[in-house]
Amino acid sequence: MGRRIACLLLAGSVLGGVNAPAFAQTAPATSAAEPAAQDELQDIVVTAQRREERLQDVPIAVSAISGADLEGRQIGDVNALAANVPAVTFTATPYGNNDLILAIRGVAPGGVLPNVDQAVGIYVDGVYYARPEGSNFALVDLASAEVLRGPQGTLFGRNTIAGALNLTTNKPRYEFEGSLKASYGNYDALGLTGIVNVPIIDGRLAARIVYSHVQHDGYGYNPALNGPVADQNDDFVRASLRADITNDLRVDLSFDYYNGVNHQPLWVLAYYQAGLSPANLAPYVAAPRSRVSTAGINPLNRSTVYDFTGTITGTIGEVTFKSITAYRDIDFEGASDQDGTPIPNADVRNFTLAGHQITQEVQFLGQAFDDRLDWVVGGYYFREQIANSPISRVGAVIQDNSINPDNESMSVFAQLTYEFLPQLRLTAGARLVQDIRKMVYTPRRFAVAAAFAGMAEAPASAITPAACPFTAIGLNQDPSGCRYRPPNIKFSYVPFTVGLDYRLAGDGLVYAKFSRGFRSGGFQQASGTTAAFFTPFSEEKVDSWEGGVKLGLFDKRLRLGLSGYYSTYSDIQQNAILQATPVVITTLNAGEAEIYGGELEATALIGKLRLNGSLGLIHPKFTKGPFVGSEVPTVAHTTFHVGGDLPIEIAGAGTLNLHADYTYQSKVYFLNTARVTATGTVPYTPFQIASVTQPGYGLLSAQVSFEFERLPLTLAVYGKNLTDEYYAGRAGSFYGNNYNSIVIGAPRTYGVSATYRF
Template sequence: MRLHSITLLLLSGTSTSVLAQEAPVTAGPARDVVRDQERDRESAEAGAPSEIVVTARRRTETAQNVPIAISVVDSGQIDNTGSFNVGRLQQLVPTLQFYSSNPRNTAVNIRGIGVPFGLTSDGFEQGVGIYVDDVYYSRVASATFDFLDVAQIEVLRGPQGTLYGKNTTAGAINITTNQPTFDFLGKAEASIGNLDFKQVKAAVSGPLSDSIAARLALSATSRRGTIFNVTSGNWINEQDNIGLRGQVLFQPRDDLAITLTADYSSQNPECCGTVYVRTGATQRALNRQYAALAAAQGYTVVSTDPFARLTDLDSELNSGNKLGGGSIKVKWDVGPGTLTSVSAWRFWDWKPANDRDFTGLPIVTQSQNPSQQDQFTQEFRYNYTGSRFDFVLGAFGFYQRIDTQGTTRHGAASSRWNINPSNPLANDASVLDGVTAYNTQWLKSTSLAVFGQASLKVTDALTVQPGIRVNYDKKSGYYDRTVFDGQGNPVLFGQTDPAKLAQLAIFSPQRSETEFGGWNLSYDLTLSYRLARDILAYATYAKTFKTAGINQNGLPADAAGNPILSAGTIKPESVNHYEAGIKAQFWGRRATLNLAAFRTGIEDYQATVSNGQFGVLRGYLANAEAVRSQGVEADLSIRPSERFSAYASGAYTDATYREFADAPCPPELSGGAIAGPGQTPSAPGTPGGISPANCDISGQRLPGVSEWSFSYGAEVNAPATLLGQAGQIYLGYDGSYRSNFSSNPSPSIYTWIDDYDLSNIRVGFRHDDGLNIYAWVRNAFDTEYFEQLSVAPGNVGLIAGQPGDPRTYGLTIALKF
């Protein structure tokens, strides 16, 4: 950790995973939260924060009473730190990992597990569930959108399948938006900054009649890109987001609330491009590695310094992305409990364009896989809360259809780049120029489940909490790829013309259809014991599953170019999870300390792998025999008075492949002749060497996981008057640190991302009546870091990357009325 971060960490004090300062106000029937009134009065008089109210267990309760490792971030923390999407949220929640090369290829993991790191396939499930107002978002692309009128975010760590509609093997992100109110209120916010940053947010809420209230919210964000493309003359990787949400609450009587919600969001940036980072020696022949291939075509990259933020990508770039839907939520107090119904439809349209060769040469001139998704969900829940016994029973139905139409085309530089220079065809640009693969695919997915969790208070101190889930999943998929040469003639197996064989080495026609269905049973047991009034200890065991998957993006091919059909499906994951923790408050509840230790073992872990073939650009899915994630987490927050607060959260995560004996090899062990019987593979990076058919990466770290991660911050304020109005001036700091991590599914010496730390600073004035004006600096020390590194296809040794944001600064004015 760099010196300035160590100093600021010491100054900021310590922390918490519970970052929120107050609970959101919601409309509709809700049960009272039981509190110790006398202790609350004492805490309030000392300036301690109010209790943080959560709905993690599908009922309203305080966060410190929930025997789950949970991080809570409120709207104020989101605004203060500029955490306007899940990607920014990981700077506040150390155990959350977010990786995105574009919205479709986005991964959200908790404790290093959830979804495979790398290019995304439609054919597998998300291990981290994203819920907005109880509606499940099946596409993790939704995590790249701006948060819209959010009241609070709860990040639940560990399996949550006995509480939530869709099975979640790694955790859940539970987002609650502000709800319609019967009192008129509103808020507006505007921000400007460098890089032409502009952002506006607004929301208004109020009654339409005695029983109907409505709320309307919108947000818009734009920012110039952070990389300059000398080929197009444009700044790329920009932000261009618009979001709109409308809600109508119908509350004809106190025990019934019906909420209708509709939302729409769009992104249309010129994104997502990469910069040259480095080259690394592979086991290809030396004249077929990057330096020789580039020299043969007289190509020189625009800059070898990635933080010059220059690129020369020559293909169209686009990241068009639309997402939205509608829902009806009914809450009805029935007898001793509450019945909830959530019906929802959501859509997602994706219109991308990429440069998949990562160079300014016309090798791959078009690469796009536009897709359209529709999903329908229905959830029923019945919650009962009693003095000694609570429970939730639920049923969940899910249907999804995804259609994709892909096009990948090679250009004039492809022949000399991909055909062996000793072959005369390498000098004939027409051989591969215009070779095009079209793929059509669809996926249908159905999931049905019943689930429940009970909480029995055996004594005043001991509570037993069992849970169970029965799940049925069915998936069917279709994939068809056709290939044509530059003159529009089909490229088929059985053709003997040398040019056709060269084209088949780039793309081969494929067709596959897969269908499966299966049941699984999940269960968990939590014991919690109140050691003292403000100290809760808990221990959990959970057995859960992630359903089987389908390879939807093309299959690896054998030596003859035929698809390996056995790779069409992957086995379900089997998860065993153990966790123990302590939640404590002390110093008159001015301080909160939460500790957790966990160990998660996964058999048949679903991994994304790549074998370097152009025909498998997106990678494919495979099972690693065993994976384990274990670690410890600590969260501490203090608020000794209303003038000062501080937090710090830290996590140590040891996430490794326990057994993966036949994994694809990293680039330094790829590209050579495959070792035959009795042959010994060459040392890594030996040009023209002998490559192993597969590599044993057992014991190596999972991609994307830092062993150490921290977030920390503090805020101090003082009474002040501005323009005759009483308020507070304040100074705030938020920092985060991540140790190094691998950016390739099979760890490579070329794709480790170094440790980095980020610092955000804000200074401003809050008016007691709702005005907040502040200046902010993010990445204040202009740290140079990568969000992700990528290995170029073809085993040429090129490594490209996406630099993280440079220092940004600006001004925000917010008003509540």
């Protein structure tokens, strides 16, 4: 079935491109803002429903930020974007800034390994990124960034149970233009971004090339190994080509390449309970606000990612057609000393993630009944093949937990919006999805001689092969090695949405809707010690009721968006720590939860002062299953953002632009506050819970820039985390042993920049 759908989609792509008769020259380029008078707010155009619409007309809780605002707010990566949006929480990963974990409205993924899908779908120019590696650099030269909150499975599909991040890059234009930006800051931070747009054939062919380099010294230091930690050295290139082959046919081609190299994050041993924690850890407990690493290894993490995307757009009669074909390749190799000490309690000595994905999507969009009906239908095919080898060392045991997932997904979808009464519209849509999951486990085990069990580096002569872990539990399918391939598993589900919206007099919209979203099930990790551990987990489901209102007031000087929701979350995919040493983690369908909350977004123009702010409130609660009574992890109950921009014109010289913003998130529990055992659920102690808790904190940033009137030059002074907040971006999983480590976030940074445009 999957191969037939794939062939049909690819054939439709080719035929649609050949026959498309009337689109390319007349279609507007995707943009986050339309021109507006100086005394009113710009209209924001989004593609949250797969077509260009004003933000005020879309019955979805969506935040949209233009490319200019991304630069003005110093939003250079997905983490910074998340901090500017209500009800979004981000968590660091063990391997640095090449990866991230996103949660929206209390729905979060259980981990970062490729056996588990993400809860927030990341889309760049309509292409789904199954693995978030390299997505931070997709924010370079963006036209817009949209964050859609709540289940988005009907139009976006692929594991958008929490929401979707929809990024649109700037496309080639038919004029010569470009820019060069250079910045320098503390920690020897250096940034270079170059953009050049070249018209090749006037009105028919244009190219755009973007290059960006970012580097800084370590935010921490390891004196024993005489090396930096939490440093950065990244390069990114994007080359785009737009061809309006005829007045009726447009083709967009894009290639991007990302290469990142950094030492591991700053892990420090922040929690230690005397008398209960292992005594040999005592000398390595971090001092308050310490940025000194005592890790026994300081590995380099290397990421290489490249993407190819081809988009064909046209029309067939009155129907718009779009085909999006993409290939994505990921190669990551790194390691991490996650307890932050020279004792090998939790050393991930090698972590490789290599593989690729292919995607093909076709969309048909149109209108009918005197434009009272908007409709979109389409089909989607996805295939991902990944090899993942996490090799960890805990004392005298070396575990190679290699897995080789092969994930395939096919779907067809449709959504209709019909104005059945003046200003009153009904929207209904559904997607039929089938996922096929395949897995091959090839774990190996090694033993370290007792004399070297406590040393960070054991000689090769002290390491000997141990028995295959599958042999003892009856799963080994390779008598001469170690291999287990379980039967394939299939998941079929139907995410859908239905809702009503009413356009208010003036510039307003009120809406109510119900959405059902799913996240696919899958296979377990490879660290289990029993056959029962390898039982696959099932898909999870969110039912979400949502209502909202969007208002434009005072002659477009004030824009408000208010939404409220109630969600039931069932068959929740939760990580459970079954064994403390060595750590054994399983993914359980751990009962149910209810989540309710609300969000407010506001933008106001007072004279030339533009103010923006947002507030997100979330109340999550487990209602059924082993975690009832414990805290829901990876959720900030309160998030808010406030910011302001003030341009001051200096006659004959230029414009001075002042910007400041403050983002806040409340307390977050990084991991579960109870442990599942064979005899029941056991709550962790207050000390153990504190070690996986980050209290609320806020980050203050500011920028002052000057645009010269007679020169295409802008000079700026900037600062981030100006109050030098000391906070954790992640916690280790050692709290069951009464100690724990954390990853320390970025300190105060500041610098200067110069941008020349031509």
